[in-house]
Amino acid sequence: MSIVIITAGKETIGWEKALKAKRPELEVLVHPDVAAKDKVEFALTWGHPLGVFKEYPNIRCIASMGAGVDHILRDPELPVSAIITKLEDPNLTRDMGLFVVALVLNHMRDLTFYKQNQQQHNWSHKRYLTTDNTTIGIMGMGTLGAHAAAELTKLGFKVNGWARTEKQLATIKVYKGAEELNSFLAKSDILICLLPLTSQTENILNRQTLSKLPKNAFVINVARGRHLVDEDLIALLDNGHLAGASLDVFREEPLPEDHPFWSHPKINITPHIASITDPASAVSQILDNYDRLQRREPLKNVVSPELGY
């Protein structure tokens, strides 16, 4: 039995080693060096070349190397019978929670301001935001959003969530769907996007929605670049409605050299490092699904191609 790794550009050696370490007898193939493509049923992918699955007529599972599956679903020629799975790894979830907390605290206390002052030997204070006057709104209350919400709640923040379907949680009010989006936004002093990228959520951070945030709100996008309309964010930062933004993801990555985000004084940039999959930790669930497929049992973390997540 075998697993094929298919990716355009991503390093595969870590995955190969991690799979072999856990399952020495498993044949781990790397596309395109696969002799008998018709024998392969399980693919592990990130940003595969479009249409590549036509070469693998018996693929039954396409597993994402990350939490997002937009890079798989962008392919109009996916095999209709293949099951698509996302990654739900505890380390990935933990790291995203910590990163979001770091961005929130950096905004609240503005450590960059003091670092800049230090360079000028400047002993100046400024007022800072506190947990009791800051409400955080998290768009997407799935694996990552719900965990980030719990971490921020533990720190004393009031946290609201926004999801597609109704949820009843003890400490977090979750707003639902398009009909409750404006009410959710109006209460979000810090807005965190942890949505999957789908046809419903693409461009959701735009002039209209961002204008609904309270004045001086702060925007954190750690989901996908195509959630955000870049020029709308810049317009609302420049007209003073928004206080700033931390962006980890971009429409084009790496962010083009001449993109205005690089030099915007109110924007902090990180190069898509919010939470990076550790193959050593993630392969257990890949192998679990691989075994389930062999036993013809239901797989875990299955996504809906119709919903896009």
Ligand code: NDP
């Ligand atoms: P999940 O699939 O677990 O959760 C998705 C959440 O979004 C659910 O709460 C869902 O609502 C909600 N949602 C989906 N569509 C809509 C909609 N139209 N309107 C309102 N809510 C919607 O995703 P994860 O938490 O695992 O991951 C989220 C995203 O984070 C990934 O897709 C990826 O893009 C990004 N990511 C970024 C990383 C980085 O390093 N920057 C690393 C890992 C992931 P409901 O609960 O009702 O179904």
